[in-house]
Amino acid sequence: MPTQSVGLLLRYIALTLQLKPMNPFKWQLISSLLQQEKLAVIATLNKANYPQTALIAYAEDKRLCLYFQTGQHTRKAHNLTHNSKVALSIGLKEENKMTLQYEGIAQQLGNSQEIKSLKQRFLDKKSPTTIEYLERADAIFFKITPTWIRYSDYSHIKNHPTVFECSFG
Numbered sequence: 243m244p245t246q247s248v249g250l251l252l253r254y255i256a257l258t259l260q261l262k263p264m265n266p267f268k269w270q271l272i273s274s275l276l277q278q279e280k281l282a283v284i285a286t287l288n289k290a291n292y293p294q295t296a297l298i299a300y301a302e303d304k305r306l307c308l309y310f311q312t313g314q315h316t317r318k319a320h321n322l323t324h325n326s327k328v329a330l331s332i333g334l335k336e337e338n339k340m341t342l343q344y345e346g347i348a349q350q351l352g353n354s355q356e357i358k359s360l361k362q363r364f365l366d367k368k369s370p371t372t373i374e375y376l377e378r379a380d381a382i383f384f385k386i387t388p389t390w391i392r393y394s395d396y397s398h399i400k401n402h403p404t405v406f407e408c409s410f411g
Contacts, residue, residue, distance in 0.1 A: 264408060268393070268406055268408060269306070271393055271395070271404070272306060272342065272391055272393055272408070273302075273304070273306065275332065275333060275340055275342055275393070276302040276306065276308070276332065276342070277302065277367075278338075279332050279333060279334070279335070280299055280300070280367065280368075280369050280370060281297055281298065281299055281300070281332075281334055281370065282297075282298055282300050282308070282310075282330045282331060282332040282334075282344070283295050283296070283297055283298075283330065283331045283334075284296055284297075284298050284310070284318060284328055284329070284330050285328065285329045285330070286317070286318045286321035286322055286325070286328055286348075287321055287325045287327070288317070288320075288321050289321075289324055294317050294318065294321060296312075296316070296317070296318050298310045298312070298318075299311075299364070299369045299370045299371040300332075300369075301360065301363040301364050301367050301369060303363075305387075306388050306391070307346075307385055307386060307387050307388065308330070308344070308346070308385070308386040308388075309351075309360050309363070309364075309383065309384065309385050309386070310383070310384055310386070311360075311364070311371060311375070311376060311381050311382070311383050311384075312381075312382060312384070313378065313380045313381065313382070314380045314381075314382045315380060319382060322348050322350070322384065326347050326348050326349065327345070327346075327347060327348075328345070328346055328347070328348050328386055329343070329344070329345050330342075330343075330344040330345075330346075330386070331343060331344075332344060333394075338397065339395065339396040339397040340393075340394065340395045340396070340397060341393075341394050342391055342392065342393055342394075343390075343391070343392040343394075344386075344388060344390075344391050345388070345389050345390040345391075346386040346387050346388045346389050346390075347386065347387050347389060348384045348385070348386045349384065349385050349386075349387070350382060350383070350384055351382075351383040351384065351385055357383050360383055361373075361376045361377075364376060387410075387411075388408075388410050389409070389410050389411055390407065390408070390409050390410065391407065391408045391410075392405070392406070392407045392408075393405065393406055393407075393408075
């Protein structure tokens with residue numbers, strides 16, 4: 243994608259989400275890692291404010307929002323009914339030495355057209371989430387809007403790692 247197009251896209255996203263425009267280089271690094279990875283560890287809080295984690299498959303969009311599917315009777319689904327704040331760790335491949343720490347607000351999706359589009363996004367990504375899993379009767383879908391992201395790339399540690407943080411909203 244040409245640099246000018248990335249800049250225009252970032253300004254549009256910033257206006258849409260009412261955010262400060264993000265540095266295109268940082269956006270590209272975060273977006274690229276989100277596209278490469280398929281799994282994340284998500285942390286939610288139960289009613290007693292104890293953290294609970296789970297491994298999820300996710301899909302992403304150009305606004306750096308994440309989407310995941312789960313069963314309606316899972317702990318994470320139950321936890322999100324009373325506290326929508328989540329934290330995720332992305333970048334589970336040891337050979338990459340790149341990670342994202344990602345915090346955001348999760349919201350359950352109810353629009354059937356949006357869910358249909360999301361299912362296709364999972365399949366296009368070749369996510370571990372199969373069509374059988376996406377079509378389960380108890381399947382529910384969430385969108386996570388980022389509030390804070392920390393990108394870390396230690397693959398070139400001898401030349402200085404690349405580490406930065408971005409706050410949203």
